[in-house]
Amino acid sequence: MKKYINIFWIFLVIGTASIIACKKTPVGYLSENLRYMADTLVIFQGQTLTTNGVVLDNSTPPLKVRLLNIRNKATGQREEAFFKQFKVAIWKSAFNPLTDTTTAIIKAKRDTVLKTPLTVLESSGQFVITNATENIAPGYYLVDLEVENANGTKTYMGICTIKLNKSIDYEYTTVPYFIAVKAGTETGIRFTFDDQWINSETGQGTTVDLKIRRVADFPNQVVLKILDKNGAVFPGKALENRPNGNAFFNNLRTFAYKTTVTDTAILYDYFASTRFPDPYWDDKTNGILCYYRMYDKYIASIDTADTKRWFPPVQTPYGTYTKEAVSANIRFSTKINKPGKYIYELKLKVTKK
Structure with a gap:
């Protein structure tokens, strides 16, 4: 009898809930x-x-x-x-x-x-x-x-x-890094942690450090300097467009209205009318990602993360890879929110030839 009473109450509760649930607003x-x-x-x-x-x-x-x-x-x-x-x-x-x-x-x-x-x-x-x-x-x-x-x-x-x-002058939107590529090919040589952050607030990646400084209100320009791990400066021409089939991937040249290559840097002049790169690019293929290649003729060696002792940011030991000649496929993306002149120092974990 008790069993039937319990079943009755169960159906009563379900029925009441159904009525409440079906009540229209x-x-x-x-x-x-x-x-x-x-x-x-x-x-x-x-x-x-x-x-x-x-x-x-x-x-x-x-x-x-x-x-x-x-x-x-x-x-x-x-x-x-x-x-x-x-x-x-x-x-x-x-x-x-x-x-x-x-x-x-x-x-x-x-x-x-x-x-x-x-x-x-x-x-x-x-x-x-x-x-x-x-x-x-x-x-x-x-x-x-x-x-x-x-x-x-x-x-x-x-x-x-x-x-x-408070307004932010600039932002790092992705981790800056490079991937080694066998010289003369498009075959990547991947190493553990090569595309990981060490410190996202300072632009420090495993294989690339991107240091940004706003140095003046005018002109509206990005001065991109490329350094090896010891601080030696590469000529601006060492940072080339990265092939993408029969064309090239986007980089800061794509977003600027004027590009000047010097012995020590690449200068990108941009309009102060909006954020740089302009939001126009946000929903386009690859967005505001910047791709470059440094060919093996500039690189003596590259550094690789020591996976056995790799505990960033406390420990970030590196090994050195010299097994074969390699190029470097480089990628980063940033946003400039306040117009002015900026210095970008792109320091690669490589040694210069």
Whole structure:
């Protein structure tokens, strides 16, 4: 008998749950739990960004979203700078780095307008962030919204926290490294850890160290210097384009409007109109990755990680490979967020001939 009673209660619970689950959300419902996917939205001064919209939590569209306030989280006070207009540079027409290769063409496509650092799209609640954020002090800020639909209007205090970070002059976006290639072939000789980070904050990879310094506000130029492991400087011509079938892979030459090769470096002049390389390249094949080759005529030996004692960054011992002549296939990628002149020192774990 007890067995049948238990079964009865089980079916009763399941049936009740099914009824609750099938209950429709009423038309005009406006949830108390509207939110953003990123509870803390991290952005950088001067960044341009459009975020995802507000998560509806079954609220009935259409919604009307209005920005009420942005408050300093530490003081609770309204941050007036978010509501002021500042001069910002915009594109009047789309930038095409394949054809927009002169200063005159760029100037014709650019304009300066007044914009606030942040606006909210009424229909979606998306944040539209402009580079006017460079005028706001780094810190944490709370966003207050008012949302309306057929049900009525509700206020959402602190619905999202914005963490505004200090602008970053440049970024390492992938580990810099080279892979040994048998001279005269496309056959790679792989060694353990040859494409791994040692320190991602300083651009130190297992086989390549890429040191970046911003040295001046002008000209807008990257000076790429190539060094061997002992600090000896290679001529600029030693760093050549890397073959890709009947063509070549992208490198900084692809993204710059002018390239100059000297005895000690390669100079890349770029436009200060956007990030360098331009975001145009982000969704193209290989993105902003830069590929180069140094042929064996410049290389006496290469270093390899000692796998038995390899515990970076505490221990990073190397062995030396001289078994056969090799070239080096080099790869790195970076972003320059603040215009100016930069020195890139690309130090390879090789010895110069």
